[in-house]
Amino acid sequence: MITYVETCQLPTQFGVFEMHGFSESVNGQTKEHVVLTMGAVNTPEPVLARVHSECLTGDGLFSLRCDCGPQLEGAMAAIAEAGRGALFYLRQEGRGIGLMNKIRAYHLQDGGADTVEANEALGFGADLRDYAIVEPMASHLGITQVRLLTNNPRKIDALSGMGIEVVARVPLKKGHNRHNERYLATKGDRLGHLFND
Ligand SMILES: Nc1nc2c(ncn2[C@@H]2O[C@H](COP(=O)(O)OP(=O)(O)OP(=O)(O)O)[C@@H](O)[C@H]2O)c(=O)[nH]1
Numbered sequence: 001m002i003t004y005v006e007t008c009q010l011p012t013q014f015g016v017f018e019m020h021g022f023s024e025s026v027n028g029q030t031k032e033h034v035v036l037t038m039g040a041v042n043t044p045e046p047v048l049a050r051v052h053s054e055c056l057t058g059d060g061l062f063s064l065r066c067d068c069g070p071q072l073e074g075a076m077a078a079i080a081e082a083g084r085g086a087l088f089y090l091r092q093e094g095r096g097i098g099l100m101n102k103i104r105a106y107h108l109q110d111g112g113a114d115t116v117e118a119n120e121a122l123g124f125g126a127d128l129r130d131y132a133i134v135e136p137m138a139s140h141l142g143i144t145q146v147r148l149l150t151n152n153p154r155k156i157d158a159l160s161g162m163g164i165e166v167v168a169r170v171p172l173k174k175g176h177n178r179h180n181e182r183y184l185a186t187k188g189d190r191l192g193h194l195f196n197d
């Protein structure tokens with residue numbers, strides 16, 4: 001179950017966002033998600049939106065193993081430039097396996113596994129994320145149509161399946177570097193990400 005908690009101002013280097021806090025209870029545990037919005041998002045025009053999964057290493061610790069930090073930055077900059085949009089920041093670290101298991105997966109990758117093989121060696125699927133939590137948050141904020149900043153077709157399917165109309169996909173090609181070449185190639189080859197347009 002998801003409960004709305006409170007809203008505050010969040011000044012950032014890109015501009016001033018509103019930050020909306022939501023609390024999710026799952027199996028007796030609490031996960032805390034936030035949505036950053038700019039401008040009026042409860043009006044009919046499609047909202048420029050990003051659904052971003054937590055990546056402590058990339059978003060907060062400047063890791064070059066993935067593309068998450070630059071994608072987060074790119075999404076916030078794009079929303080600020082448009083003057084209107086929403087960033088759903090979901091606490092689904094490591095595609096849902098959690099931070100400690102992501103460290104275990106990275107350790108296996110240090111030994112040669114790719115990102116999917118590492119998850120599977122630990123007994124997890126390649127991607128355990130469940131986007132269902134977006135629906136109550138979008139509904140609370142009055143968001144019904146989006147232009148989605150993503151390369152991941154699963155996110156488009158998930159949103160469409162919950163009745164949020166994805167009127168366009170806005171590619172988010174950021175943060176490619178020599179350390180994440182293999183990670184990004186695996187995303188394209190094995191996880192279905194769209195990098196070619
Ligand atoms: N298990 C695992 N998770 C990873 C690895 N590298 C990054 N992640 C996680 O992958 C997720 C990436 O999230 P997003 O950037 O929202 O999603 P995405 O599927 O890449 O799709 P788009 O960025 O929208 O194109 C985050 O939860 C990261 O913590 C890895 O090697 N193993």
Ligand SMILES: [Zn+2]
Binds near residue numbers: 055057066067069
């Ligand atoms: Zn990352």
